[in-house]
Amino acid sequence: MRTQVGIIGAGPAGLLLAQILHLNGIESVIVESRSRDEIERTIRAGVLEQSTVDLMTEIGAGDRLKREGFVHGGFELRFAGMGHRIDLQDLTNGRRITVYPQHEVLKDLIALRLGTGGPIHFEAKATGIEGLTAEQPVVRFTTKDGETRELFCDFVAGCDGGYGGSRAAIPEQLVRHDYFRAYPFGWFGILAKAPPSSEELIYAHHERGFALISTRSPEVQRMYFQCDPTDSVDSWSDDRIWNELQTRVGGDGFELKTGPIFQKGIIPLRSFVCEPMRHGRLFLAGDAAHSVPPTGAKGLNLAAADVHVLAQALASYYSNRSTALLDAYSPTALRRVWRAQHFSWWMTSMLHRFHEGPEFDVKRQIAELEFVTSSRAAATALAENYVGLPLA
Numbered sequence: 001m002r003t004q005v006g007i008i009g010a011g012p013a014g015l016l017l018a019q020i021l022h023l024n025g026i027e028s029v030i031v032e033s034r035s036r037d038e039i040e041r042t043i044r045a046g047v048l049e050q051s052t053v054d055l056m057t058e059i060g061a062g063d064r065l066k067r068e069g070f071v072h073g074g075f076e077l078r079f080a081g082m083g084h085r086i087d088l089q090d091l092t093n094g095r096r097i098t099v100y101p102q103h104e105v106l107k108d109l110i111a112l113r114l115g116t117g118g119p120i121h122f123e124a125k126a127t128g129i130e131g132l133t134a135e136q137p138v139v140r141f142t143t144k145d146g147e148t149r150e151l152f153c154d155f156v157a158g159c160d161g162g163y164g165g166s167r168a169a170i171p172e173q174l175v176r177h178d179y180f181r182a183y184p185f186g187w188f189g190i191l192a193k194a195p196p197s198s199e200e201l202i203y204a205h206h207e208r209g210f211a212l213i214s215t216r217s218p219e220v221q222r223m224y225f226q227c228d229p230t231d232s233v234d235s236w237s238d239d240r241i242w243n244e245l246q247t248r249v250g251g252d253g254f255e256l257k258t259g260p261i262f263q264k265g266i267i268p269l270r271s272f273v274c275e276p277m278r279h280g281r282l283f284l285a286g287d288a289a290h291s292v293p294p295t296g297a298k299g300l301n302l303a304a305a306d307v308h309v310l311a312q313a314l315a316s317y318y319s320n321r322s323t324a325l326l327d328a329y330s331p332t333a334l335r336r337v338w339r340a341q342h343f344s345w346w347m348t349s350m351l352h353r354f355h356e357g358p359e360f361d362v363k364r365q366i367a368e369l370e371f372v373t374s375s376r377a378a379a380t381a382l383a384e385n386y387v388g389l390p391l392a
């Protein structure tokens with residue numbers, strides 16, 4: 001089998017890349033280890049930056065997003081028992097965010113891809129990538145029927161997420177450097193059948209720990225609270241969860257609207273960057289190269305930004321055989337990645353409970369939260385980071 005770009009992974013990065021390449025007349029084949037059903041049902045992030053929405057729209061995947069997504073012009077920071085609105089729209093010349101779940105983005109992109117006749121091999125495991133520093137790389141994989149296949153291509157895009165294997169094709173000793181930080185806490189996430197408690201997202205600081213009130217639809221709400229990453233979901237009854245959330249977001253009479261919880265899970269928080277994001281003919285994009293703690297709502301948006309830069313570089317190569325943009329891919333993408341790392345760490349450090357004896361941190365955090373909610377300059381810095389940079 002032969003194609004121009006072999007794409008490993010049908011997550012946001014791989015699917016967006018495939019579609020932009022298609023629009024530029026460039027062929028690709030996607031190899032994905034999970035089933036379509038699993039991809040379309042896994043609950044992940046929910047916040048799209050304006051530039052991600054614009055990109056989806058430009059490539060023809062924006063219709064349902066426009067109809068069903070919820071546009072938010074601000075969010076709330078709650079601390080010391082009171083809410084303070086960050087007016088994103090006012091602070092950033094009209095930029096806003098859209099709440100639209102990642103698995104809905106994926107459904108739209110998969111339908112678009114299959115509609116153009118573009119191949120996706122689901123339940124196919126990539127078993128090796130070779131020839132990255134030669135003329136023609138090859139991706140070996142086994143199909144869902146257990147057959148072995150070879151995919152010859154000009155370039156390989158490693159879009160297989162934080163636990164995928166493509167990053168390992170960059171030799172660790174000589175070339176690659178991994179930057180890693182694990183946080184001593186996780187997020188306990190729930191989906192509940194309940195009406196929204198608030199029109200906008202709430203990021204809450206509390207001495208018991210962080211809490212986040214988000215939404216999925218008028219009927220389904222998404223909420224999180226900081227927890228011990230080794231805790232077990234079984235030790236949290238619905239009542240205990242609602243009490244914990246209410247304690248962390250309450251104070252001035254604000255009451256959460258509750259309802260049956262139908263999904264519970266614990267996610268670890270970590271920051272990770274792999275440098276460089278390119279080795280020979282392999283280009284990493286999205287979580288395969290980096291992950292950020294979810295506090296800044298950047299993960300999916302960073303994947304879209306990577307792919308935008310990579311697709312332009314590949315299009316330029318195929319139109320004039322210039323490798324200049326391919327050479328610029330890793331440093332260009334990494335600048336935005338580290339900006340997002342800083343912002344995600346900033347939000348995390350401002351809002352989470354850090355140590356066993358957290359008095360100093362709590363005082364420092366309240367001072368910082370008062371600063372970002374009372375100084376227009378500080379609020380603008382926060383808002384600009386949150387809505388994200390325009391795509392290059």
Ligand code: PHB
Pocket residue numbers: 044045046047201212214215222294295296297
């Ligand atoms: C979500 O709705 O899942 C969500 C929203 C904002 C975040 C992280 C997750 O910062």
